[in-house]
Amino acid sequence: MIRSYYEHGAHCVLVDVGHSYKGLCDLVGGYYFTYSERDPIKFNPFFLEDDTLDTEKKESIKTLLLALWKKDDETFTRSEYVSLSNALQGYFDHLATHSELFPCFNTFYEYCKEIFLPALRKEGIKDKDFDIDNFLYVLRPYYKSGEFDYLLNATENLDLLHQPFIVFELDNIKDHGILLPTITIIVSQLFINKMRKLKGIRKIILIEEAWKAIARAGMAEYIKYLFKTVRKHFGEAIVVTQEVDDIISSPVIKDAIINNSDCKILLDQTKYINKFDRIQELLGLTDKEKTLIMSMNKANDPTKKYKEVFIGLGGVLSKVYRTEVSLEEYLTYTTEEKEKMKVQEYARRYGSIQKGVAMLASEIRGAVA
Incomplete structure (x- = not known):
């Protein structure tokens, strides 16, 4: 799908x-x-996909910074929110005139420490309005050499x-x-x-x-x-x-x-047969839909490899469908550890997953034939 x-x-x-x-x-x-x-x-939340810092992007970064700074039960003040907005705007303005700087948390942290902090001190902003020392201390683990210095500084x-x-x-x-x-x-x-x-x-x-x-x-x-x-x-x-x-x-x-x-997709529910009445009630399924669901995979064609799946669309349309994938798709999607390792081995051997899957499928078909 x-x-x-x-x-x-x-x-x-x-x-x-x-x-x-x-x-x-x-x-x-x-x-x-x-x-x-x-x-x-x-990740790198400071990277601008369209080279513009719109309101939505700024709000997104602020939400992240506040979550990293404050505990779940801590609230932020209006002055802290405004200060973070000013810090972000100032940082991206700074980047615009310093093309040698790469946008990431490291350079944002350095901007806050070396440029924004002195500016706040000069303006006389009190710690009760925005405790930037606490902000820098709490976020220090995400900066160079910190425990999580990798998290917000991706370059790819x-x-x-x-x-x-x-x-x-x-x-x-x-x-x-x-x-x-x-x-x-x-x-x-x-x-x-x-x-x-x-x-x-x-x-x-x-x-x-x-x-x-x-x-x-x-x-x-x-x-x-x-x-x-x-x-x-x-x-x-x-x-x-x-x-x-x-x-x-x-x-x-x-x-x-x-x-x-509105759309509900159910696979084989045989193992839930004794408690399916509860599932039926929770999902709002009709008796007709229940009958369809419990009929799945009961009379499959033994000459074909497929599984049946129930798809219900808001109580208006409900049907059971056969689903069958090619061997190549099966090998791509498989979650069986042994099969996954085989696929990865062939991908390395032949240079790509496409070629690896194709060769493995060909060998399997040849062995069956």
Whole structure:
């Protein structure tokens, strides 16, 4: 489904736990953000895709800086908000006259310390209005040689607005108290930016099992906002879960997702047969739809390799469809570790995932024949 969206020109933003989309992302040449000790996740919110600092971009950076500076239970004052606005505007004005400087958190931090701080002192701004010393101290870990100096200083994969396929893989940081909240803010601001600026282009955000971690990071209200407004901007929000109970555990998520989802796609529900009445009630399914769902994969054609899937459109149209992919697609999408390693081996051997998958599929067909 996501491949089809992409091939029809949609911009796809995927938030995942489990590396389900690595193969597809490599295939289409997208951006794949993930974390490892050797290659930690990197962004650059200070990079201007269109070389202009509009209000939306400034608000996005301010939201991020305030989240890094203040604790969840801390509020910011009007004077702090204004001071950050002035710091950002001054920083980008400074960049405009100093082309040798690269826009990133490091140069922003240096601007605040070396230029903005003295200016505040000269104007007589009090700490109670804007404690810049505290601001610089708290954000020091994101500056050169700090614990998270990599996070906001990326020098590649910068233009997220115009990149049509982006995957955020959160598996290794889903319980991280600093990285996860920061990345969820970046993801939310990114998709809002795409929604409002990419006119006439379909935008898709798909949140896999990662949405449970995101909801913990204070994103429940954002997901609620997303599901209520995304269609107005020629966009679609998709949530994937293996357990319906996960959705209903959060009242905000439950109301936002279920009540605003006209399209429901269900795979084989055989293992839930004894508690499907509850699922039926939660999803608002009719008895006819329940019968269709419970009939899936019960009488498949043994000569063909396919799975059945139920698609319901707002209670108006409900059908069960056969889904079958080519061997090449299967190898690209597989999440089986042994198969993934084989695909990666062939990709390295033949120079690209396209050639690797083609050669591996050819060998498999030859062995079967």
